[in-house]
Amino acid sequence: MTSAGLAMHTVRLNALVIDARxxxxxALLTVRGELVHGGTDTLGDALAALPPGITAIELDVAGVSFLDTTGLACLDLLNEYGGQHGVRVTTHGWRGQPRRVLELVGLDTTDTPRTGGTAGFADLPPRTASAVARERAEQLDMLRMEIAQLRQALDSRPVIDQARGVLMAAHGCTPDQAWEILREASQHSNVKLHRIAAAITASASPGGPPPPEPLRRALRTAVAHHVP
Structure with a gap:
């Protein structure tokens, strides 16, 4: 069973697959792929398909290649399922990037089975119970911000490339000069670079609106600096 909910910004296209026996x-569940947006649906379907009479669930996650913050919801789902059904749930095989993410948020990644009727992560202390866990949570927040910035950069790249093409055609400049014009205009106008690129691209289409006057001034100044 595979996840139909691939993230819009995913580059790996490595869908989550869960094999159960x-x-x-x-119940032995072997998990492969990425624990990202949509992974909880796949895990929920696998748990719902388990036959009655199951008293323990073991997840082999050695095949999980990537874990983001939305994928952490899968652990909450395991806790909830274990508590509701009185099923002992354990995981083993965390490694690589998923293991580092779990360590950053203060979760135990050892393979030691836990006793009791709740899921394997249910008896962990609060994630921010120690200075180390707080530091890891702050690091995770920084990673989230970096991921968001990278996603925005990927989304903005096409329109920025189009704007560079417009500037190259209009001023006979090189690709590097066009990039410097955009960057300098962004700094002088205090307008984000992708918004400047969108305004330039829109103005180049037939009947397109010209950029606002403050932005035109910033562009003229930047052109004068970088185009002989």
Whole structure:
């Protein structure tokens, strides 16, 4: 069973796959792919498909190649399922980037089975119970910000490339000069670069609106600095 909810910005296109088999009253789930947006739906479907009489669930996550903050919801789903059904849930095999993310938020990544009727992560202390966990949470927030900035950069790239093409055609400049014009105009006008690029691209279309006057002034100044 595979996830149909791939993230819009995913580059890897490595869908989550969960293979399930039963050994007595244990369910063995082998997880492969990425725990990202949509992963909870796939995990929820796998749990819902388990036959009655299961008293323990073991997840082999060695095949999980990537984990983001939305994928952490899968652990909450495991806790909830274990508590509601009185099923002991354990995971093993965390490694690579997923293991580092779990460590950043203060979760235990050891393979030691836990006792009791709740999921494997249910008896962990609060994630911010220590200075180390707080520091890791702050680092995770920084990672989230960097990911958001990278996604915005990827989204903005096409319109920025189009704007560079417009500037190159209008002023006979090189690609590097066009980039410097955009960057300097952004600094002088205090307008984000992708918004400047969108205004330039829109103005180049038939009947397109010209950029606002403050932006035109910033562009003229930047052109004068970078185009002989």
């Amino acid at each position: 039963r050994e007595g009253r244990r």
